[in-house]
Amino acid sequence: MSRLRRDPREERATHRLTDGGRPRWGLEAPPASGRLRRDPRREIEAARVPGLQRLRLDRTSRSIIPVIPSPVEPLPKAAPTIRIVEEPAFLVAVVPDAPGGRLTPLDRQLLGAARDLADVAGGATLVLAFGTVDGLGLAGADRVITMAGGGSEDPSARAIALATALSALHPRHVLFPESAKGGDLARRLVARTGEELFTGAENLTGKLVTRAAANRRIEQRMAPPGLMTLAPDAHSPHAGPAHEAREIPAPDVFPSGGHGAILSVEDLPVAADALSLAEADFVISAGSGIADFDLFRALARALGATPGASRMVCDAGLMPRAAQVGASGTVLEAACYFALGISGAPQHLQGVARCEHVVAVNTDLHAAMVERAGLAIIADAHPVMSALLVALRAEAQE
Missing domain, CATH: 3.40.50.620 (HUPs)
Known part of the structure; x- marks a missing residue:
């Protein structure tokens, strides 16, 4: 063998500190075999890069080279790709x-x-x-x-x-x-x-x-x-x-003197609460978390929304049966559905599956309606309704 054989007893005797008490070993002196013994803790301290909270080691050399992290600049957002069909x-x-x-x-x-x-x-x-x-x-x-x-x-x-x-x-x-x-x-x-x-x-x-x-x-x-x-x-x-x-320019679709059988068309305003839920474009519903239904109806009138309710509210007689939203009530096709205090039973979620936008107010962060909603407010519905009414009245006075 080209390498000398180690003698552990001799190495311990060489490195033992003679200060009495518990045996201690000094690693400064070389061992008898001639092979230097590594001190991992000392190597880590020597390679540690100063000035950083997270441990970072410089393995390139024995000397300590300070590394100052450069500020990371955010990458510029790529322009959206637009497909063009010329011909x-x-x-x-x-x-x-x-x-x-x-x-x-x-x-x-x-x-x-x-x-x-x-x-x-x-x-x-x-x-x-x-x-x-x-x-x-x-x-x-x-x-x-x-x-x-x-x-x-x-x-x-x-x-x-x-x-x-x-x-x-x-x-x-x-x-x-x-x-x-x-x-x-x-x-x-x-x-x-x-x-x-x-x-x-x-x-x-x-x-x-x-x-x-x-x-x-x-x-x-x-x-x-x-x-x-x-x-x-x-x-x-x-x-x-x-x-x-x-x-692109429109062709001349109405030549002189050409028109349909109807000469005038006018949209007649209809009260939102008079619309059926199936025809409504904006529906606001109350669930078991609503206790003040006068406040709820006032908010529905201020928003111009058709009022609805969950099955539990209709079963309790607080809202008419025609206002029930869900698989056992009315399946909505509304553009916006505003759910107040509704946890979101499976039958109710089936009734709002085709709604384009869903807004939910609920105290339970993990409610199914909150998960379904595109915008959720985790709070009691009554202060939210009061704040909305105040904001709507202030906007109307401007």
Whole structure:
């Protein structure tokens, strides 16, 4: 062997400190074998980088090199990617409902289906909107035409405008939502143009469109025709990058002297508490955590919301049975649902599954309604209602 054999007894005798008492060992003197013994604690102290709260060791050399951490600058946010289709091979037109200038969940599903049809062979989506609509680029729209003026609130006038625009644009497909407004407009357009309409599509691809028939015992399928309506929850919304949503000029859809059968349309205001829950766009509900129902009704009037309630409140007779929200009451299609003191039973969550926005006020951080909500306030509902009333009154006086 090239290495000397160690003698532990001799090493202990060499390093033993003769100060009496408990045996102690000094590591400064070299062992008899000639091999230096390591002191891990001393090595760590020698390699420690000073000035840092967290332990950091410098293994590059025996000397201590101070390291001053440089401030970390936040990375610049990348600009959002916008997809641009300059010269589309064809167009897929979409006519959304867009009440109040916002896309409904069915409108977003409609644009997602149109996006899939357009991406098959280099096409582009075209939105024909009666008024300004927000968020079309994120929903997958490449081109936007705003069909304004000329009695556009009249459904027959809208059908005339669409027939004229589509004859000038020649899209490959035209998609409507299967809703009260969109379905009526699609059928009026078919009656005017005589084209074939495929209603209630439940599965839509570039080669095939299907729907259930005969009480869902059979399935009808065919190649996608020119005009189609899409059933709710039949397609997922667009989840890819945002698109350009380029505004292009609208064709002259109202020539001189042309108009529909209705010359004037006027929206009549309706009290929110007179609406049924199925028709309401904004619903505020009280749960078992609400004791002051006069305050609750005052807040509902100030917000212009339709009042609702949970099953426990209706069973107690504090609210009418028609106000019950849930699977055993009314399933909502509201844009906003405001839940006060509602924990969120499974049947109640089924009733608000199709609501676009949910706001919850509850003292329980782990309540199911808080988990479902897009905005949650963890507090007692009564001070929150009082604060909202004060804020609404102050805003009304400005």
